[in-house]
Amino acid sequence: MNQVNTTIVSIFSFSILILLWEVVVRFSGWDSNVFPGPFAVMISMGELIGNGSLLKHTVASLFRVTAGFYLATFLGVPLGIFLGRNHIAALLFNPIVNFLRPISPLAWIPLAMLWFGIGDQPAVFLIFLSSFFPIVVATTVAVQSINPTYFYVASNFGFNRYEVISKIVVPAIIPSVITALRLTVTIAWIVVVAAEMIAVQSGLGYLILDSRNGLRMDYVMDGMIIIGIIGLFLDNIMRRLGRIESATWGIMGQ
């Protein structure tokens, strides 16, 4: 389906959702303080934009996700490459990774607060944790599944170690690493909201928690909507990254 068509369909399905929302609010009999309708939420969205707090919270959240995610990428991908190329290191390290991986980043909150105090650092640390292990595992698997023919070519043409990494390993894993990053950034975005409910005084997570304390469900829903929109946006960026021809050497084109 072409671009215009998919856009129209998305607008259509969102319209249906909003309409349903309105209908449920009208007929449920809930107080608008408990379940605000689309119109009230839109008005309060205007307020949040007007007084600048929405921008402030969004930027704070995006900053934390970006910092944690970049840190995880720039440490996780090289570590994954190392583990993928080094059988013994992988045997030693894999059990540890597989043990730490299923521990929810949220379980680290008490320790993160103890170690890093209050502020951006514990949140960035939690996001780093949520992204780091999936990136390491995905990169390791990607390196291990490179077609051995390419390593024969490398030895046939006398590649040195650096060339094996830069001309074979890195280009070969780019498509699967980008896919992994796309999945991971979504997880990081989920985690940042949770992290912000505990350790900080800013961010969309904080906005939601704070609005709940003030019984402003319309602000809570504003926060949720913005989180959803930015999540879509992040996913879209990563998908576009995955479609760049030189990054996929034609897998998409086939």
Added chain:
Amino acid sequence: MGNIVATDISKEYFNRRYKKREKLDTGSIFGATIPVLEGVDFEIESGEMVCFLGPSGCGKSTLLRIIAGFEEQSSGILTIDDKPVTGASSSNIFVFQHSGLLPWMTVQENVELGLRNMKDLEKKEAEIMDYIEMVELEGFEHHYPYQLSGGMQRRAELARALAVNPEILIMDEPFSGLDFLTHMKMREEVVNMHEFLGKTILIVTHDIDDALSMGDRVIVFSSRPATIKLNQKLDFPHPRYIRQEDSELSVLRDELFLMLGVNYAV
């Protein structure tokens, strides 16, 4: 240069997951040992084009990988120009059964691999283009492998191999998966290239007609573990008409079919 001597080469693989496949395989609870090559002896003169025939799975690719230095034999001695093979080298270039082009590089970048240490950039560019023209791929130098047909991919890989100016060209089923006409045309091109460049060329094929119409020598293997069933020099001029009735080549052709287990040559 490019003289290859194999003396009593054997190769066995060890499979950790216990899987004895045939009677000759030996195994314990730790895994199975699978003999693939057994006592393979031959001598290939420099400049010869040799075709290896044998049933599928008998160990032809394994033998080529050993000659290329990608793998080591389990026992026996393999020498190239009187020196034992100790590893891969750019003087023996492998052309892979399924494409060995690096899919993230264009044709030009692939061909450049063998010339990448040249200092003179202009001369390098010119040489890359020479080889691309030699295989008639001019105009496709900025295409990625997936944008080329099967035959064009083989030719690009051939250009990449020739650009290194190797002593030996090792080709594993270079014509498999090509349509009939492309196959015939490539066969002709490889024969011409061999007459022109005079390199030692090893070709694994399962096509008896490939072997008879191209080879200076044909070596036939038994099924796994591969032993040599026939090693015959083919001293005939090109082009060869292999199906002329009662000619030496057509008699040999019938024998080869029988040897590979087909009773009625087609």
